[in-house]
Amino acid sequence: MKTEIPEVAESIEVRNPADGILVGHVPNDAPDTVAAKVRALRHAQPAWEALGPKGRKRWLLKLQDWVLDNAERINDVLQSETGKSRADAGFEPVVTADLINYWSGNAAKFLADKHPRPHGPLGMLKKLETVYRPYPVVGVVTPWNFPFLMPAFDVIPALAAGAAVLLKPSEVTPLSAIEFARGWAEIGAPPVLAVATGYGATGAALVDNVDYVQFTGSTGTGRIVAQKCAGRLIPYSLELGGKDPAIVLADADIDRAANGIAWGGLFNAGQVCVSIERVYVEEPVYDEFLAKLAKNVNELRLGEDDRGYHFDVGALATQSQRDLVQRHVDEAIAAGARAVTGGAPTGVGTFFQPTVLADVEQSMSCIREETFGPTLPVIKVRDEQEAIELANDSRYGLSATIWTGSNKRGRRIARQLDSGAVNINDAYANVFNFALPMGGWKESGVGARWGGQSGILKYCRQQAITTPRIPLQDRELNWYPYTPSRVKLALGLMRAAAAKGRRRFGLDHR
Ligand code: NAD
Numbered sequence: 001m002k003t004e005i006p007e008v009a010e011s012i013e014v015r016n017p018a019d020g021i022l023v024g025h026v027p028n029d030a031p032d033t034v035a036a037k038v039r040a041l042r043h044a045q046p047a048w049e050a051l052g053p054k055g056r057k058r059w060l061l062k063l064q065d066w067v068l069d070n071a072e073r074i075n076d077v078l079q080s081e082t083g084k085s086r087a088d089a090g091f092e093p094v095v096t097a098d099l100i101n102y103w104s105g106n107a108a109k110f111l112a113d114k115h116p117r118p119h120g121p122l123g124m125l126k127k128l129e130t131v132y133r134p135y136p137v138v139g140v141v142t143p144w145n146f147p148f149l150m151p152a153f154d155v156i157p158a159l160a161a162g163a164a165v166l167l168k169p170s171e172v173t174p175l176s177a178i179e180f181a182r183g184w185a186e187i188g189a190p191p192v193l194a195v196a197t198g199y200g201a202t203g204a205a206l207v208d209n210v211d212y213v214q215f216t217g218s219t220g221t222g223r224i225v226a227q228k229c230a231g232r233l234i235p236y237s238l239e240l241g242g243k244d245p246a247i248v249l250a251d252a253d254i255d256r257a258a259n260g261i262a263w264g265g266l267f268n269a270g271q272v273c274v275s276i277e278r279v280y281v282e283e284p285v286y287d288e289f290l291a292k293l294a295k296n297v298n299e300l301r302l303g304e305d306d307r308g309y310h311f312d313v314g315a316l317a318t319q320s321q322r323d324l325v326q327r328h329v330d331e332a333i334a335a336g337a338r339a340v341t342g343g344a345p346t347g348v349g350t351f352f353q354p355t356v357l358a359d360v361e362q363s364m365s366c367i368r369e370e371t372f373g374p375t376l377p378v379i380k381v382r383d384e385q386e387a388i389e390l391a392n393d394s395r396y397g398l399s400a401t402i403w404t405g406s407n408k409r410g411r412r413i414a415r416q417l418d419s420g421a422v423n424i425n426d427a428y429a430n431v432f433n434f435a436l437p438m439g440g441w442k443e444s445g446v447g448a449r450w451g452g453q454s455g456i457l458k459y460c461r462q463q464a465i466t467t468p469r470i471p472l473q474d475r476e477l478n479w480y481p482y483t484p485s486r487v488k489l490a491l492g493l494m495r496a497a498a499a500k501g502r503r504r505f506g507l508d509h510r
Contacts, residue, residue: 008043012171012197017350018083018304018315026174026197031205034166037194038137038209041164045136045214048192049162053107056160062187067093067100072307072425074179078148081173083315083349085305088215088268092149092176095432099152102434103160103456110453111460120497127467132460134162135235139210141168141203141225143217144317145271148178153449154214155180155193157323161459164192166450168206169198170217172317212459213235216273219370219396219443226446237447240440241370244275245391246427247413248289250282251405256425257411258292264352264401264427266300269313270374271321273444274399274421274428278360279369280379280387286380290358293376294340297354302346306343313374316350325352325373328366332357332377335364342374362390370396384413392418397441401427418442 014024028252048056067074071093078089114130136156142150151167158165169177174197181195197204200221207213207228215225229236229298246264248257265276281289303309316322322345327344342355352374358502360377367377380386391400399421402410410424420439421430430436434455439448447453478490496504 012174012199014081014173014175016083016315017317017319019349021264023080024175025080026178028171029196029198029202029205031201031208032201034196034198034205035095035209037166038139038195038206039113041137041166041192043192044293045164048159048190049165050135051089051162052189053111053160053162054139057104057107057164057381059189059290060100060156060160063183063189064097064100064104066094066183066187070179074148074176076307077175077179079173079305079314081147082144082317083304084268085311085314086309087305088314092146092152092159095149096156098432099116099434100409104275105137107160107456110456117338122494122497125470127469127470129465129467131463131465132457133463134158134460135212136164137166137210137212138163138212138214138459139166139168139206141206141213141215141217142177143168143171144172145268145273146493147173148180150216150481151180154216156238157450158214158459159192161456163212163459164194166194166196166206166210168196168203169199171197206498208232210234214449215239222445237309237444237449238440239273239438239449240398240443241372241396241457242273242275242440242444243367243370243394243396244274244399244401244419245300245394245417246276246279246401246403247387247391248279248281248285249387249402249409250284251402251409252285253405253425254285254288254292254404257403258289258296260401260425260427262293262296262300265376266297266313266374267428269352270325271314271317271372274430275372276401276427277371279376280381280390281378281388282384283380283382286378290340290356290378293357293378297356297376298341300354300430302351303355304349313353316352316373319350323353325355325375328364328371328373329355329357329367329375329509332360332364333364334359337361337364337366337377359438362393388413388416389490390465392416395443398439398444399423399430401425420444420448 011025016023037172039136078110079501080266111132116128119364140154155165213236219240222238222240246261300312302313303311336358337357340356340358342353345352346384354374357377360379397418400417401423414422423429434450435452437448
């Protein structure tokens with residue numbers, strides 16, 4: 001089990017939360033160490049940018065081979081520091097491989113110069129170009145829930161853009177990020193990826209030194225990061241907390257809804273930013289849905305897995321996370337809810353029984369606050385309208401699901417939800433489709449990751465270049481010296497180009 005260690009410690013102990021066994025140590029990087037890492041990255045970055053998207057693709061595809069060839073060991077490291085089930089760990093290397101395909105395969109097209117048409121006749125005198133140049137050093141700060149995949153989500157498009165990257169993983173789970181960087185070094189790639197390990201102060205030092213911050217973590221820390229970035233006038237993107245609603249309508253396939261919501265709420269022991277954290281069910285199907293969901297959840301196998309896929313749900317990443325889940329369940333029960341299944345820690349490591357809560361009210365902490373654990377609170381609603389209103393009644397707006405027999409109805413309701421993504425009759429589907437944006441509304445974030453071209457252009461500065469198309473005189477009409485005839489001619493031409501109808505040829509009447 002994790003123990004509290006003062007932030008001044010020289011190194012950080014990493015323990016398996018499932019059994020408390022010590023599995024590694026990492027340095028607690030001081031601010032000057034972070035600054036030195038950024039300087040080295042800054043030095044290496046121009047050559048990386050100069051390789052161009054095709055040259056970078058070669059290295060990214062070598063990394064893909066390395067990830068797939070080392071997947072079993074990566075999964076071992078993942079399990080050792082998170083206590084997650086083997087199946088949950090298994091997603092991380094394969095989705096990483098898919099991400100590498102997407103960004104390495106599309107970067108050249110996405111980063112290609114643009115040659116926009118001039119908006120008016122005077123613009124015809126110039127050749128216009130927009131080019132995309134990376135921020136030299138991108139800082140990526142990640143949480144503990146997907147310690148290999150979460151870095152991959154953002155490091156890969158930043159590298160594909162031509163930036164160098166400093167990665168700061170969570171102090172709770174730094175070992176998988178170190179594996180990621182080890183892979184990069186082992187394939188002999190240019191030194192444009194480094195890892196800084198440490199607590200919040202190390203992350204703060206990263207924000208003090210890089211040129212762009214991609215932050216994933218809690219809303220509270222995201223707010224601090226945004227304020228610091230504003231002080232330095234550097235751009236940032238924030239992927240923050242969520243409290244994702246599921247709406248189950250009376251016309252839904254209730255078996256699919258109960259299966260999908262069990263997985264969507266409990267995958268990775270519920271420690272997913274886009275996990276289903278509250279369920280609104282139309283009255284006519286409430287009892288049937290609740291019974292089926294409770295049966296599904298009751299059958300889940302909870303425990304410390306090996307390589308054999310023996311368990312469905314693993315441990316929580318920290319003791320404090322387990323305590324938070326316990327508080328939400330206890331407060332709900334004290335306020336009149338009922339645990340249909342689960343409801344307590346197992347007493348071993350940080351395991352908490354997968355839990356379904358019924359008779360839940362919108363005012364309870366299990367509905368108002370992010371839980372990030374294996375709980376599914378269920379609320380009965382009168383109709384579709386009440387479900388939409390309650391789903392939108394949240395400070396968060398990351399993602400939502402709708403379960404219905406009519407895709408058309410689902411898409412109509414989706415447009416009424418205040419949420420960065422809506423999946424109909426499925427959970428997480430948008431996360432595995434990199435052509436779509438993954439971003440939070442309201443307090444769930446600022447900006448988005450992916451979304452096709454915009455997911456790589458966010459790591460670039462736009463540069464406008466103009467080149468003359470015609471032979472040049474020694475001076476332009478609007479340059480010095482200003483004389484009445486030259487000024488009238490220059491402004492007259494500009495007016496003619498900008499105005500419509502007779503105003504095009506109007507004179508200056510003053
Ligand atoms: P956290 O905010 O405590 O920490 C996230 C990271 O920020 C860690 O690496 C931490 O060391 C670092 N950090 C802490 N203080 C910092 C500072 N002042 N400056 C810079 N970095 C600092 O979050 P957590 O507990 O590790 O992760 C859980 C949270 O992450 C949940 O709220 C979850 O919803 C969110 N999350 C969001 C997404 C998403 O894509 N929206 C994905 C996964 C997790």
